[in-house]
Amino acid sequence: MAEPPSTQPSKNAIKKAAKEAEKAQKKAxxxxxxxKELQLRQREEAANDFAASNYGEHSSTTAPGSHREWIQLAKVEEWEDRLCIFRGAIENARIQSTKLAFLTVSQGLQSIQVVIAEDxxxxxxxxxxxxxxxxxxxxCIIHGIVKRTTEQIxxxxVQDFEIQAKKIYLVSKASTPLPLQPADSERALPSETNEDVNSPLVSLNTRLNNRVLDLRAKINHCIFILQDGVDSLFQEFLRARGFIRIHTPKIIGAPSEGGSNVFRLDYFQGNCYLAQSPQLYKQMAIQARFPRVMEIGPVFRxxxxxxxxxxxxxxxxxxxMEFEEDYHEVVDLLEMLMLFIFKGLQERYSNETELIRKVYPVQPFKLPANVPRLHFAEGIKMLREAGESIEDYDDLTTPQEKKLGQLVLEKYGSDFYTLDQFPKALRPFYTMPSSTDxxxxxxxxxxxxxxxxxCSGAQRIHSYEILVQRIRELNMDPEQAGLKDYVAGFKYGCAPHGGGGFGLERIVQFYxxxxxxxxxxxxxxxxxRVVP
Structure with missing residues (x-):
């Protein structure tokens, strides 16, 4: 019977392993x-570095020894050939040689080249x-001289100036690698029709999951600057016409507009709800003799x-708002409001709009001298003539809305229009029935x-008797929680009134x-999504 092979290493293998271990030890x-030599050399270099105080990490909010005026890059040309100080974010840094590095530094919507050159x-x-x-x-905080460039960057x-740095301090160091590059958010969202394989595309979910980094993109700054513009123009127009801004509750004791599509919350010993709109409270302000009110606030659906x-x-x-003779006084005002906002965006926010449209090309928003205003029946007729199958009192589907918008654009040359006299069955209980039908x-x-x-709006029923009748026709109870106080306010006299509610995000999106x-x-x- 043959002996089993030995599992012990041979003498040659042992010698080889010993040599390998010795070699590895010497290498280590x-x-x-x-x-050790590198660290020693670095310490020596640092000790002999004449510029050691001109750079480094600095956690304070001010530059060492500096009490000068800090500049904004938007006005950098005013500092030509002068020493300036500013704080900015590093977009990218590249070392050209041991003697030269270039930084791209941003501040808001502006960016500039910073040159770090050995002297x-x-x-x-x-x-x-x-x-x-x-x-x-x-x-970083950067001290430097503003210099005009011989060629555009x-x-x-900022293409005609650069900053020749004299000092640079790191205020807050970003971790690496970043989960999202803000530069990727400067590109359009992926779509089935996007065939530009050379542009990396980042999904909307990835952007929203890293929203802080995503928002740093200049296009996103432009979107929210323009959104703030809509907010500002809205208030400017209405304040000039006697409106005051009110703030109504967002926590309510009962669903107030039919009871569906509301968020229910625990509230101490009972339940409460998030308001679907400020509608009933706006009208209660009218009941209280506030003739013109506006509100800007969250809406939950x-x-x-x-x-x-x-x-x-x-x-x-x-x-x-109250009106004098006809609810079209309200419609007139709302149309003028939107024209004021659109024209204000065109005149005051053209730079932001231009930057956004480089990423999302779209035809400029077309405005007429007079806003087209169609009766609902006329809109139905236009759709039928275009081949749509729709009944007289049907609500419009989203594709039908878009189709009608295209038809209005072709006929009236306007991207904005009003559809008036909606079917009674499609509107809430507080909507005034038509005076003609x-x-x-x-x-x-x-x-x-x-x-x-x-925007959705209407003349509201201001008569207590008609309102109670309408509520009951819809199998609702005027004494139910959420309606009782609202309905009771009409017992004491209320002026004819109407209004509307716009969605801020939609205005910005569609514009x-x-x-x-x-x-x-x-x-x-x-x-x-409820985070971040």
Missing amino acids: EQARLRE KENVSRQMVKFAGDIPAESL KSTT AEKSFTARHLTEFTGLDVE PDNYSNSYDMFMRGQEI LGLPNIRLTSMFPRDPT
Whole structure:
């Protein structure tokens, strides 16, 4: 019987392993010595670095020894050939050689090239290396001379000037690697029709999951600057016409507008709800003899809608006012309001709009001298003539809304129009029936941008008797929680009034032609997203 093979290593194998171990030990020792020598050399260089005080990490909010005026890059040309100080974020850094590095530094919507060049007075090679190694998105304080360039710098917004750095301090260092590059958010969202394989595309979910970094993109700054413009123009127009801004509760004791699509919350010993709109409270302000009111605030809709134009929380721009003779006084004012906003955006925010449209090309928003105003029946007729199958009192589907918007654009040359006299059955209980056909239509209206609804409004019922009758026709109880106080207010006399509610995010989305409403909400909420 043969003996089993030995499992012990041979003498040659043992010798070979010993040599390998000895070799590895020597290699490690050599590496340790090189590292020690490098550290020693670096300490010596640092000790001999004449520019050591001109760079480094600095956690304070002010530059060492500096009490000078800090500049904004938007006005950098005013500092030509002068020493300036500013704080900015590093977009990118590249070392050209041991003696030269270039930084692209941003501040808001502006960016500028900063040159770090070795000299014998302010900038050492160690400083060049330090600057070139600063991670992207880090915040720095920079001292430097503003210089006009001989050639335009195409990679920055400030193209005729650069800053020759004399000092640079790292205020806040960004971690690496970044989960999202802000530069990726400067590109359009992925779509089935996007065939530009050379542009990396980042999904909307990735952007929203890293929203802080995403919002740093200049296009996003432009979107929210323009959104603030809508807010500002809205108030400017209405304040000039006697409106005051009110603030109504968002926590309510009972569903007030039919009871569906509301968020229910625990509230101490009972339940409460998030308001679907400020509608009833706006009218209660009218009851209280506030003749013209506006509100800007959150609106909550518990709708499981996953479309590109729906959110579960959005910002409502609401208006309510008394009128003298006819509810079209309200419609006239709302149309003038929107024209004022559109023209204000064109005149005051053209730079932001231009930057956004480089990423999302869309035809400029077309405005007429007079806003087209169609009776609902006329809109139905136009759709039928275009081949749509729709009944007289049917609500419009989203494709039908867009189709009608295209038809209005072709006929009237306008991206904005009003559809008046909606069917009575499609409107809430507080809507006044039409004076010409009270059985079928109502004194109500919607307003549209690029064929999509941005406003719903109406004349409200101001008669206690008619309101109670209408509530009961809809099998509701005027004494129910959430309605009782509202209804009772009409017992004491109330002026004829009407109003409307706009969606701020939709106005911005449709004006700019953006593909998704979530781009216009800083931290959007939808059925699947409640963070960040």
